[in-house]
Amino acid sequence: MPELAVKNLKKQFGDNTVLHDNTFTIEDGEFFTLLGPSGCGKSTTLNCIAGLERPTGGSITVDGTTFVDQEKGVFLQPEERNLGMVFQSYALWPHMTIAKNLALPLNIRKVDKAQQKTLIHDALDKVGLADLSGRYPHQLSGGQQQRVALARALVYSPTMLLLDEPLSNLDAKLREQARAWLKRLQTDLGITTVYVTHDQDEALALSDRIAVMSGGHMMQVADPHSIYERPATPEVAAFVGRCNFFQGKVEQSSGNVHTVRLEANGEAVHVDADLDVAPGQGVTVAIRPERLEVVPAGSEVAGTNRLDTEVLTSSYVGSHYEYDVRLGHQVVQVESQRPGLSGRVQLVFEPAGALLYAEKVELSAEERDLLTVS
Template sequence: MVQLKIERLTKTFGTVRAVDNIDLTVEEGEFLTLLGPSGCGKSTTLGAIAGLDRPDGGRITLGDHVFFDGASATFVPPEGRDIGLVFQSYALWPHMTVRKNLEFPLSLRKVPAAERNRRIEEVLDLVEMGDYADRYPFALSGGQQQRVALARTLVYRPRLLLLDEPLSNLDAKLRERARLWLRDIQSRISVTTVYVTHDQTEALALSDRIAVMSGGRIVQLASPAAIYHAPASPFVADFIGSANIFSGEILHVEQGTTRLQLDGGGTLVTPSPPPEGTSGKVMIAVRPEKILFARDAARAGTENVFEVDIEARSFLGARHMVLARLGAVALRIECEWEPGTQVASIHIPAEACVLFDAPAPSGKAAAVEEAA
């Protein structure tokens, strides 16, 4: 099995460590997304895989092919890596037709004419652009140009496909459609794919696994469902989708139930076990769509029912976004039904709560560090 393997990868720009000792394995045929905010190191990691940036240290291999090894000073240039790379800008040759754009990389590889024609027809059918073979890029829409850019990469059959925010130039509707056919194409040809984006929806829709990055490190690596429902930190919880994050203190734990005193007032019951080694202070994350307005608070039971003040409302089409306040805690609530009053009851389901150990106050952290 051909794996992409990254070991102890580091890359520094001046005093900034853009990639900080990353370890990552991508299985053959897997669609893995590097996801994170600007400056987190995802594009630098992709550039190192592609050979566009030379890392400071570590090792990158694809199967038995060593792309980079800092220990032996091995560095294979991009053209020697047998990879396909699609950028945010499609970089199509404007003076060449679609067919000529696809033919160019095959000519460089000295593929015979008959085989070139066969591959071009095959890949144009794959991206549903066969009827546009004789058009020039300026006569194509953004979505069509994006398909041609992908086809030009696939036509020479790379062992590894690297995609750097390829959908970011498309409008919202086109991006939604493009996600569907891109995932379908990748699964049909089973090419190992590393995808870079800051768009959480894209990552959730496309990926087999997601590597969430922050500060040059991978802070969580898991399936989309696992990252969404079981985030490893408050950062991941808030970056993937959105989350209400507030603080509290553990009152007691018994029979698989944790009872918390919220800093904003009131008590919250959750089946989530407290984080291992916690001092008693915790952070609680709850997705906005999990919070319910209780038309009849009694129907929600007596646990986790709170009275909130509604501060703002937004109509989103199929749903509403309501900003509410529970004591000192600001909450975002995404709902199908909203109350017409300024004061309402909400229910926070116990199973919707994810607990994290609260970070130590800066003064305490400094004291501990000084003592060490």
């Protein structure tokens, strides 16, 4: 049976519905990430699991124990759920030593003092801080404080670990290191983990599965490779990684290969997609910047789709070059290993390198400004 089963989870604050009947399961030992922008409902979902929020509807069950069932009036208090939680702020008591911070949840559970010393040492040893138990939080770096918060969540052997953006206060380099360390620790412990983040790279690197959320809905739940390579909706494609979107109309289809006439420049492209679309239907073609090859005009480079464009800007970012190019009235983002391109160029891509959606993407005013040129 699944470690955690959430069914028809709903949460309202007054007239505002922030979670819409979401259903998902998390397997024993899985690293499961709730990913999405601010206000999408990911932290509210985590808080419902933790017992910090009471759902408006639905049920939550862990290992056969019902935490919440609104229909039956069941609601276990947070302290009865035996879950470990790490908050974004770490929530360490500044006037207590590290050892005393870890002793707090053990005191609540009435663990005797002799056993406390062993449990505290073991928890700090897991996070590599056993020799710092006598220090105070202000004497530690941000990364060390984050580890202490994690040790405190682990000290009483919880059945599950809940992490609410625990790395967001760290600088970029330290965050990268902490991410790798956290994944190793979770794998070694084999503890089921529910992780909340808005950072797509973090989600892809850490997770066994990801739930991409938007507006209180779960748009797609899948492994990282599927989320990135086969996003279920344009919204998922736009949020996870960068993506260029082109409006167009289907001209014809032959099996899974569809000919689409682009609105941006009037040219036709071929897209390989398992999608049922009809001639004349409006669709969205999506292509990630790294799936596009940019070459000087007239180059002898193989490729089914070739689009005439013009370089607007060029940037060197270390591992590759990034180009903004003009395609009709639209700006297209491209990643390339080719340096110094300018003027007229061509975009080349294979039909399988693009995604096709039987819907049109509605861009915000800010996105339209970024992706269109006069």
